[in-house]
Amino acid sequence: MIYHSTQDKTQSVSSAQAIAQGISKDGGLFVPERFPQLTADELKAMLAMSYQQRAKLIIGKYLTDFSEKEISDCVDNAYTAEKFGGENPAPIASVTYNGDELNLLELWHGPTCAFKDMALQILPHFLTKSLQKVGGGKEAVILVATSGDTGKAALEGFRDVEDTKIIVFYPVNGVSAMQKHQMNTQEGGNVYVCAINGNFDDAQTAVKKIFTDPETAAILDKNGMMFSSANSINWGRLLPQIVYYISAYCDMVNMGKVQPGEKINICVPTGNFGNILAGYYAYEMGLPVNRFICASNSNNVLTDFINTGVYDKNRDFYTTVSPSMDILVSSNLERLLYTMSGSNDVETKGYMDALKSAGRYEVSDSIKEKISALFYGGYADEDATKATIHNLFEQERYLSDTHTAVAVAVCDGYIKATGDKTPVVIASTASPYKFSKAVLEALDKGSLPESEFDMVEQLNELTGAPVPAPLASLRGKTARFSDVTDKEDMQGVVLNALGIRK
Numbered sequence: 001m002i003y004h005s006t007q008d009k010t011q012s013v014s015s016a017q018a019i020a021q022g023i024s025k026d027g028g029l030f031v032p033e034r035f036p037q038l039t040a041d042e043l044k045a046m047l048a049m050s051y052q053q054r055a056k057l058i059i060g061k062y063l064t065d066f067s068e069k070e071i072s073d074c075v076d077n078a079y080t081a082e083k084f085g086g087e088n089p090a091p092i093a094s095v096t097y098n099g100d101e102l103n104l105l106e107l108w109h110g111p112t113c114a115f116k117d118m119a120l121q122i123l124p125h126f127l128t129k130s131l132q133k134v135g136g137g138k139e140a141v142i143l144v145a146t147s148g149d150t151g152k153a154a155l156e157g158f159r160d161v162e163d164t165k166i167i168v169f170y171p172v173n174g175v176s177a178m179q180k181h182q183m184n185t186q187e188g189g190n191v192y193v194c195a196i197n198g199n200f201d202d203a204q205t206a207v208k209k210i211f212t213d214p215e216t217a218a219i220l221d222k223n224g225m226m227f228s229s230a231n232s233i234n235w236g237r238l239l240p241q242i243v244y245y246i247s248a249y250c251d252m253v254n255m256g257k258v259q260p261g262e263k264i265n266i267c268v269p270t271g272n273f274g275n276i277l278a279g280y281y282a283y284e285m286g287l288p289v290n291r292f293i294c295a296s297n298s299n300n301v302l303t304d305f306i307n308t309g310v311y312d313k314n315r316d317f318y319t320t321v322s323p324s325m326d327i328l329v330s331s332n333l334e335r336l337l338y339t340m341s342g343s344n345d346v347e348t349k350g351y352m353d354a355l356k357s358a359g360r361y362e363v364s365d366s367i368k369e370k371i372s373a374l375f376y377g378g379y380a381d382e383d384a385t386k387a388t389i390h391n392l393f394e395q396e397r398y399l400s401d402t403h404t405a406v407a408v409a410v411c412d413g414y415i416k417a418t419g420d421k422t423p424v425v426i427a428s429t430a431s432p433y434k435f436s437k438a439v440l441e442a443l444d445k446g447s448l449p450e451s452e453f454d455m456v457e458q459l460n461e462l463t464g465a466p467v468p469a470p471l472a473s474l475r476g477k478t479a480r481f482s483d484v485t486d487k488e489d490m491q492g493v494v495l496n497a498l499g500i501r502k
């Protein structure tokens with residue numbers, strides 16, 4: 001399997017190279033040259049498999065320069081019952097909401113309590129092996145821009161991993177108190193965390209720039225280092241996410257909720273378009289999907305895009321109760337456009353250039369048609385999000401986090417508007433305890449205590465939902481990191497953190 005750049009097809013690399021490098025030299029994203037197909041027989045055989053076995057089969061179709069044993073080691077070290085609280089790291093909880101059955105695929109049972117763990121527990125294993133193949137003995141510097149959950153999940157995944165260093169930037173006012181506490185207390189000898197004055201898009205743009213800057217690359221090279229990425233632009237992040245959609249389908253069959261071959265709908269609370277894109281890739285591999293429901297918060301640039309074919313980031317930016325979706329530049333959409341344009345790198349580059357220069361582009365009629373045939377876009381504002389947390393708890397005693405609530409609200413709206421009764425799987429992306437304040441406000445049960453951990457306790461007493469151990473254990477931990485920088489100074493901060501003098 002060869003990987004091309006979305007913006008320059010003449011760039012073609014192995015999967016190890018794609019993972020080690022993170023992003024293509026021309027600024028494009030690596031995409032597989034084709035989608036390996038899942039046969040009906042394979043899908044049937046997967047029904048009897050564990051999550052880990054399914055993962056090995058699917059990942060093996062893409063990482064063709066890895067041996068079977070290497071893939072097996074990566075999977076077995078990542079998805080342990082100890083780290084994910086059970087044999088199946090991604091269980092399904094079925095609830096009835098406003099009269100319709102919703103199947104919540106809980107992706108947040110990992111060490112940092114967000115779905116990012118599903119990818120970031122295995123990425124360091126992919127990366128270490130990739131570096132052995134193509135790294136030339138260099139140390140990998142992982143540069144991360146985070147809207148909250150990626151940062152912590154990446155820090156935890158890469159902590160004390162040999163021959164790696166990790167640097168995380170987050171928007172100073174753009175993450176929850178728990179997310180900030182999780183990152184600032186991070187342990188490990190190879191980690192550094194810094195807040196930036198700006199929002200997530202500022203952080204992401206600056207990281208991308210540092211990443212593709214030839215001068216910085218040369219400085220690193222002289223010091224025996226190279227950049228790599230743990231953001232969802234890295235192929236090693238997306239690939240493990242394809243697995244849980246296919247695995248969830250198998251579980252839905254095993255639970256008797258769908259017949260083998262019957263289509264499902266998939267609803268995903270979306271920010272950078274990584275999670276939902278992985279579902280789309282599963283569909284391209286042959287997973288029977290009727291429709292993807294793309295759920296946004298008040299930063300509804302994707303809703304408008306799906307409905308009009310115009311992507312326009314020139315709009316107000318909102319800081320919401322679902323901070324991991326506070327994004328106006330959804331990086332992974334580039335990969336969707338590439339596939340839907342018939343792997344047209346020139347066309348894709350045209351859109352991305354327009355985004356860079358004008359903050360706006362309009363896709364071709366052909367892409368518009370393909371998108372509206374397969375995707376539905378909707379959004380939930382702050383009131384709708386909180387009402388959904390409230391109602392879901394009142395109806396089913398099920399406690400949802402703010403991001404998942406956005407998806408539930410949009411999915412419910414879709415079902416009521418269309419009457420589409422296709423069985424639906426909703427990606428549930430975080431533990432409610434990462435966003436205790438907003439969740440408590442939504443439940444509306446009286447005044448809130450001051451401290452984050454008192455809120456956690458109150459939420460637990462009110463609902464009886466267990467507090468994940470990794471969050472409970474943070475109480476009383478002192479912060480190791482408190483630096484804040486301007487986005488213009490991020491390059492200097494990076495070199496400083498690496499102990500390099502220009």
Ligand SMILES: *Cc1c(COP(=O)(O)O)cnc(C)c1O
Pocket residue numbers: 114115116149150232269270271272273274275276324325403404429430
């Ligand atoms: C990252 C994140 C999202 C958005 O996922 P994308 O892949 O960026 O679309 C949604 N919910 C939570 C809790 C997240 O951490």
